[in-house]
Amino acid sequence: MARPVTVTVAVDATGADLGPAEVAAGAAIAAAQGVRVLLFGPAEAIGEVADGVEVVDAPISIAKAPDPVIAVRSTPDASIVQAARAVGDGRAHALVAGGSTGAALAAGLFNIKRASGIFRPALAIPIPVPGKPVTLVDVGANAESRPEHLVQFAFMGAALAQVVLGIEQPRVALLSNGEEAVKGTPLVLEAHEKLAGSPLRFVGNVEGLDITSGVADVIVTDGFTGNVALKVAEGVSQTMLEAVRAAATSSIRAKLGGALLRPSLRGLRDQLDPEGPGGAYLLGLRQLGVVPHGRFTRFGWSQAILLAARGVSGDVVGRTHAALEAAGALRAKGPAASSGDLTTVPSQP
């Protein structure tokens, strides 16, 4: 499949806490690096845009809708639905839609559609552990999974790590409650067996501790466990940073120490910055999707667009398909994707 010379990314401008103009500023950064951006949102709020960015006036936002699935179905003019449709139609090669993971997932499934041979789309999130980044998949697209789903998540995550994160031979692991192959739920045991026999660089089961230990580049799990693991990590990380900050203001001596330490801690904060990897990746559709966090600044939005474009150039979707086909792990041909695939999704992973 010939890759496009100029990659076009469809971006929903309505999911940012900082507003559509912040997304446009991110789009400008990406456009300056050669990516073409179709920006869907209220033209008035977006204002002037840079060269390479084309605004499609789409003033209807469902970013705050209580039920994203219903909102996507019932609002064909919503900016996120229009952006996803542009990808489905071939006017753009990838989707960037932030704020609501549920809305991005629903808009993607209905308009971009599931890739051929894929059971379920999955959400993968590259976690910025200092010096030991790791990608966790699935972090919440599916509340329940079967072993063959986990196997596909492993292949999807490995292709993402190769193409977008530049890891040549990603080490893939399965999240469990013990390192031994005999530990885990029946789901984990069966997925372990299938992965051990796959051509992936499978390093076996890992425990929760290994999210931060650097023993694997991709950690595979079901969406329920992945969502819990991701949010525990976020909560503990935030709590620790707040506690250190509180300790650094608890006395005059501590305040002085904190002031001296600040430049070094700022480096740490930058390493932990979730904006670097661009957000969560929506895998298993016919094209790639990226879901930046609603609180991202223009930097995060630009990263999401640039990394989506890198995923297109490196053909994450085609590579995933080829690897799954070679491994005999594609789903047998059957009925097309139905909304039944849209199980409970988190509002924000």
Next chain:
Amino acid sequence: MARPVTVTVAVDATGADLGPAEVAAGAAIAAAQGVRVLLFGPAEAIGEVADGVEVVDAPISIAKAPDPVIAVRSTPDASIVQAARAVGDGRAHALVAGGSTGAALAAGLFNIKRASGIFRPALAIPIPVPGKPVTLVDVGANAESRPEHLVQFAFMGAALAQVVLGIEQPRVALLSNGEEAVKGTPLVLEAHEKLAGSPLRFVGNVEGLDITSGVADVIVTDGFTGNVALKVAEGVSQTMLEAVRAAATSSIRAKLGGALLRPSLRGLRDQLDPEGPGGAYLLGLRQLGVVPHGRFTRFGWSQAILLAARGVSGDVVGRTHAALEAAGALRAKGPAASSGDLTTVPSQP
């Protein structure tokens, strides 16, 4: 049931990384506060002991056995098995056995036995979140659970929080991938319904972020998810502390700042100290068990013994039974506990 005036705790001295003498030192601290300790381990390594501590020479240790269930079954003279038998026989009122959770669970199930009406024992761990402690249950006694198990875990955890941690009306929550009652696996949905109709102070579903947010005193989950959540929290917490330490040695300026900040950070470290709550609690047996971490010092061991004694005085087991009975949540009478209950257990939660 009349509570004993002097509580006797059976302690296995062989599970500490620092050796049996460190456990004996912890026992001495507890004995000085009126607890009687039966200390099982190699008398030679234990040496002289304090008043109130009685050594039972039991030189055989299975603390490092690769398969704790097999080791417990095949080694009736092992110190941990003898300690558990003392509790089963009524010579002691509670068990403290550290190092291997799997061995403690197996020794407890075989020798103390499951409490009447309880489906499965569970491991509960009080997590020392600064200012917002929370007890997570189950953290790994069971790889798989049914909704009625989670309901019992909730009652067990609530009784533990009341008696041992002194929380009058513990807020009980269910761990899920979203706060809404409709979010989660079928297991979570069904357990939610049962808990919502129970007399517990049930505050609904919480997410992984809430392990550190202080919205609940007891968070209930299956042993697989609980084990992953606990270890992710441990891993992230350790990694953050190490990163702060590295930042504080990255330059001369940072080193000076770190030195000034050290007393305040020491306070934080003390608040995060896992030794304070004494370890993991083994609930659902006829008597209480506590599993200190292998790396605990004498302080942690003394806490484990003192809190076990508090659990006996406050009748955690009897209260749990009464509350489950009143709620109609006891298991119908059936065959006694079998080793089939010993599903995969982690070597150390």
